[in-house]
Amino acid sequence: MSARLELSDLHKRFDSVEAVSGLSLALGQGEFLSLLGPSGCGKSTTLAMIAGFLQPDQGDIAINGESQLRVPPHKRRIGLVFQDYAIFSRLSVRSNLAFGLEAQGVGRAERQRKVEAMAEQLRLGHLLERGGHSLNMSEMQAVALARVLITEPALLLLDEPMSNLDATDRADLRGELKQLQKSLDQSVLYVTHDQVEAMSMSDRIAVMRDGHIQQVGSPEEIYRRPVNRFVAEFIGDPPINIVPCWVKTSGSEICVNTACHNDLYMGHGDLSEGTHWLAIRPHVFKATHEASENSVALPVRFIENFGSEHVLHLQYGEDLVGVVVPPGFAEGRDLIHVSLDAAGVHLIDRTSEAVVRRRAVEVAA
């Protein structure tokens, strides 16, 4: 039976470092929630506290409404796949899978049956008699997942489970994992620093930095409406462009100039005049071959080829900006005409780094 998880006001300090600071987060039943952030942001510490390996200094961890603080790890009914998988290398794959059942006192015949069933479900049958020491990374990953799912955990924690895999295995696994999670209606907390993994699998994402949650929302929300510069920069591939801009206000109307584009009207708001930041997704720039009324000609510095699309890196004042174009668009050209619509750009306050204004959120894809 899948579970709900509530974290409320968690704190954990290591010596002088506040690893997790006032973290509150709720995971619904059957939800796939990613904890996304750079290394050292406190996401693994959070995971260790949920699993019971670390005791929080403050705050509460509740599963289905019951506090887990006094429950030892082995009684929390949590499954955890470790980053390095922690396969018992002296045991066979079969014994690895049966390990949890055995520790829980499940009878031999039942163990046998469940191991076979799980091996079939995750297509591990051919590995069962192999030794744990002989597996490659992607096999270890699969065995670790099977070993944990076989105990039917109320809550599944995954700690960067793909960081040891190569790109094609990762892409395969993303799909499989998502399907599996849906079919089992399994509550999953997925810890990762890879925004592609988080975006592609999650129902919701919690972006974390320096022990604090920055933003929680659906992948769509996080992508389209980042709350601050950090989230804007962390999400999206190719990455968002951040350029300086100059804000003029008349009444409460905000008008923004950048190094190359002028008079972007950002609607009404309260913001000091002067230098701030403008965050622009690479898809938001409109690139053309011909000059138009509000386009500027920008020199092409280099081109990244992603097959289905190219990213032009153009000189934009003192910065380079990335602009997404169809393949072949910039062939043999030194200058590209680029226009910018205020819709879909994010105005970031230079001191708080919070996104203070954004216009219409629909972005030309």
Add this chain to the structure above:
Amino acid sequence: MSSDKPWLVVLKRSAVILSMVIAFFPIFWLVSTSLKPFDEWANWPPIWITDRPTLQNYRIVFFPEAAREFAAAQEGSLDYKVSGSAWKSFQDSAIISTLATFFSVVFGTLAAYSVVRFRTGGENYPFQFLTVRMFPPIAVVVPMVAMFSVLKLSDTYFGLILAYTAFTLPFSIWMIRSFIEDVPAELEGAAMIHGMGQFKAFLTVTLPLIRGGVLSTALFIFILNWSEFLFALVLTSGDVVTITIQVANYVSASSGKLYGVQAAMGSVSTLPVILFGYIIQRHLVRGLTFGAIKR
């Protein structure tokens, strides 16, 4: 190797041979002396290998009547302990060394586990523990004698076992700690997540992985205990006799130190250590190459 110049090879091999000679000479001399008759023990120039090998020294060690016979023949008197057999000292040493090693390694393993996994005592704790051992034992021996006599621990098995355990514990903790550190905490975590309590996870997952390290630590501690002299000397007074004390007792009023007898006893007392080392040899190698554990 193949690219080495011939003179370099010769130099290297000479160095190896030289160090082997230095290392093995005391053992050779011990065994050689143990087989010499009385008048050759302290001969000058030294007799390297005797022409008249005898087992008399060994008989004196193990058979009281041979010792008495010898004493009578030499017109001197042997110490009363020497006129008894060495069997008891082997028995005493075996009991004390084995139990003290056992306790030291068991407590050492548990303490090391606590230090590694729970950061017990903070960052420098194991080192602080080790500094305890930097006291020369002679500095603490006098207060210990006083304490032991008040606590009625002098001249008992328990007293020496306690002293040996206490004094080897820092080594146990220090050595076993490094082996536990090599076992990823995740492995235990995985066992715990799958339904095992922490102690059971330690026993089933970690302990088998550090077995080699624990056994090499045990051998090291056993050798320390087996050859310990100072505590055995001052904390006993005749009821408990360890082999080191027994060796020192082979002194006669008329002839001074009985080198041949001491050598015979010394030769025999190295055997258990060699035997123990041989039995756990396989694990010793594993213990030393432990870093290669697959994560």
